[in-house]
Amino acid sequence: MLDTVIDIVAGTFMIVGCLMSLAAGIGMLRFPDLLSRLHAATKPQVLGLFLLLAALGLELRSWAVLPVLLLAWLLQLLTAPVSAHMVGRAGYRTRHLKRETLIADELAAVVEAAEQREEAEHGRDGNRDRADFID
Amino acid sequence: MNIVLWICGITLSIAGALAMIRLAKGPSILERVIATDVLLLIVSAALCVDMTINKHTDNLIFVLLACLVGFVGSVTVSRFVTDRRNA
Numbered sequence: 700m701l702d703t704v705i706d707i708v709a710g711t712f713m714i715v716g717c718l719m720s721l722a723a724g725i726g727m728l729r730f731p732d733l734l735s736r737l738h739a740a741t742k743p744q745v746l747g748l749f750l751l752l753a754a755l756g757l758e759l760r761s762w763a764v765l766p767v768l769l770l771a772w773l774l775q776l777l778t779a780p781v782s783a784h785m786v787g788r789a790g791y792r793t794r795h796l797k798r799e800t801l802i803a804d805e806l807a808a809v810v811e812a813a814e815q816r817e818e819a820e821h822g823r824d825g826n827r828d829r830a831d832f833i834d
Numbered sequence: 835m836n837i838v839l840w841i842c843g844i845t846l847s848i849a850g851a852l853a854m855i856r857l858a859k860g861p862s863i864l865e866r867v868i869a870t871d872v873l874l875l876i877v878s879a880a881l882c883v884d885m886t887i888n889k890h891t892d893n894l895i896f897v898l899l900a901c902l903v904g905f906v907g908s909v910t911v912s913r914f915v916t917d918r919r920n921a
Contacts, residue, residue, distance in 0.1 A: 710838040713883055717845040720879050723872050724852030733864055736856075740868045743875045751882035752897075758886045764894065771898045778905035782871070782912075789912035790864050 705757050712754035719747030732797040733790040737783055744779040748772060835887060842883045850876045867911045874904045 719742045726739020752768045790796060791806060798804070850873060857869040878900040881893040 706835065709886060710835065713838055713886060714841050714845070717842040717849075717879060717883070720849040720872075720876050721845045721852075723875070724849035724856075727856040727869055727872060728852050733862070733868075736865060736868055740872050743872065743879065747875070747879060748882075751879055751886070755882055755886045758889055759891065764891055767891075767894055767898070771894070771901060774898065774901045778901060782905050782908040785909045785912040786864055786867060789915040790862075793862070793864075793915055795862050795864055 705760075709754040709757040712750045712757070716743075716747045716750035716754065719743040719750070723747075732800060733795040734787060735800065737787055737790075741779060741783060744775060748775050839883070839887050843880075846876055846880050846883070863915060864912060867908045871904050871908055874900050 723739050723743045726742070727736055730736045730739055749772055752772055756765060756768050853869050853872045853876060857866055857873065860866040860869055878897045881897050881900075885891060885893050
């Protein structure tokens with residue numbers, strides 16, 4: 700009886716975890732620009748992996764593998780924000796974004812101030828390209 | 835459990851195909867980095883499903899390594915992206 704219940708819970712976790720990957724795939728294709736695709740890509744990274752590792756723990760039912768599962772999830776939890784931040788930052792700097800999709804852009808004022816300070820110190824460099832990159 | 839395996843296999847295959855379409859189309863290298871990351875996650879999800887269905891822990895080290903490789907890869911590439919058209 701208990702085995703059946705655990706099997707059903709683990710199976711549900713696995714299907715939902717795989718649906719997270721599918722959501723990421725659909726989001727990668729459907730969303731308009733880099734930052735929204737980044738948002739779609741983080742769904743399987745944290746919740747999807749957690750559900751799949753939880754299903755694995757439920758099926759194995761051994762305390763020995765629990766630390767390894769926890770370590771895999773914690774590593775993902777620590778590294779996912781860092782890599783997403785780096786990609787988002789590089790995307791903003793190379794202007795791979797659609798500004799009309801943004802609700803707030805708090806970085807714009809900072810970047811503008813830094814550019815003005817640089818111009819005041821070194822003089823204007825003529826070849827600055829301000830056009831946004833649109834696919 | 836057999837039907838769960840089928841559902842997961844079909845779902846992950848479609849997800850992998852969609853990620854590969856974005857990997858081929860992606861207008862910039864940053865899109866390709868995200869698509870590669872998603873593809874790596876789909877592979878590690880498939881490894882997790884295999885371990886759960888067949889009740890073994892052989893692939894656990896690969897799931898752990900996939901996290902680290904994905905992190906190092908995307909951070910390295912986005913660190914060296916420069917402001918160029920079609921970069």
